[in-house]
Amino acid sequence: MGSIEEKLIVWDEIIPSFTSFNKRENLFHALWINMEDNYLFFDKEFKTLVDEYKNSNHISPIPNEPKNMFNISSIPWIHFDSMSGNNKYSGKTFMPTISMGKYHEENGRLLMPISIKVHHATMDGYHISKFYDELQKQLDKV
Numbered sequence: 001m002g003s004i005e006e007k008l009i010v011w012d013e014i015i016p017s018f019t020s021f022n023k024r025e026n027l028f029h030a031l032w033i034n035m036e037d038n039y040l041f042f043d044k045e046f047k048t049l050v051d052e053y054k055n056s057n058h059i060s061p062i063p064n065e066p067k068n069m070f071n072i073s074s075i076p077w078i079h080f081d082s083m084s085g086n087n088k089y090s091g092k093t094f095m096p097t098i099s100m101g102k103y104h105e106e107n108g109r110l111l112m113p114i115s116i117k118v119h120h121a122t123m124d125g126y127h128i129s130k131f132y133d134e135l136q137k138q139l140d141k142v
Contacts, residue, residue: 001094001095001119001122002067002068002093002094002095003093003094004067008094008122011068013035013068014035014068014069014070014095015032015033015034015035015066015068015069015070016032016033016035016069016070016072017030017031017032017065017069017070017071017072018030018031018032018033018046018071018072018073018074019031019072019073019074020049020050020053020054020056022054022055022056022057023054024055025055025057027057028059029053029056029057029058029059029060029061030059030060030071031049031050031053031061031062032062032065032066032069033045033046033049039138039141039142049062068095069095070095070096070097070098071095071096071097071098072097072098072099072100073097073098073099073100074099074100074101075099075100075101075102076100076101076102076103077102078101078102079101079102079104079113080101080113080115081113082115083099083101083113083115083117084115084117093119094119094121094122095119096116096117096118096119096123096131097116097117098114098115098116098117099114099115099116099117100112100113100114100115101113101114101115114132114135116128116131116132
């Protein structure tokens with residue numbers, strides 16, 4: 001869901017915006033890519049974009065950001081139990097923000113914290129549980 005000119009709308013499609021890290025400058029920047037049903041294709045495009053913009057000093061180096069984006073944030077240096085943060089869209093968006101932390105192995109399984117921040121006007125615990133169920137199904141395929 002989103003809002004245009006103060007009206008609630010439902011997007012036909014949403015596009016992931018994800019953070020990438022400039023290791024030389026210790027700066028994050030946001031990249032985006034059209035979502036594909038094929039994970040392997042998406043993964044290849046993701047890696048190409050990250051490599052192309054690895055030295056970017058601009059917060060949003062890809063021009064013409066679509067309005068139907070949702071944020072995925074990665075913090076691979078820490079393990080966390082919950083995550084919260086403000087961004088330039090806070091209070092103005094109904095899109096979720098997904099944050100991932102450092103993964104570790106436990107009893108032969110890889111575990112990674114994933115937090116989702118949503119606007120309660122458009123989603124509730126049921127919808128969040130459906131997201132986690134579908135995410136686990138997709139990860140089990142990889």
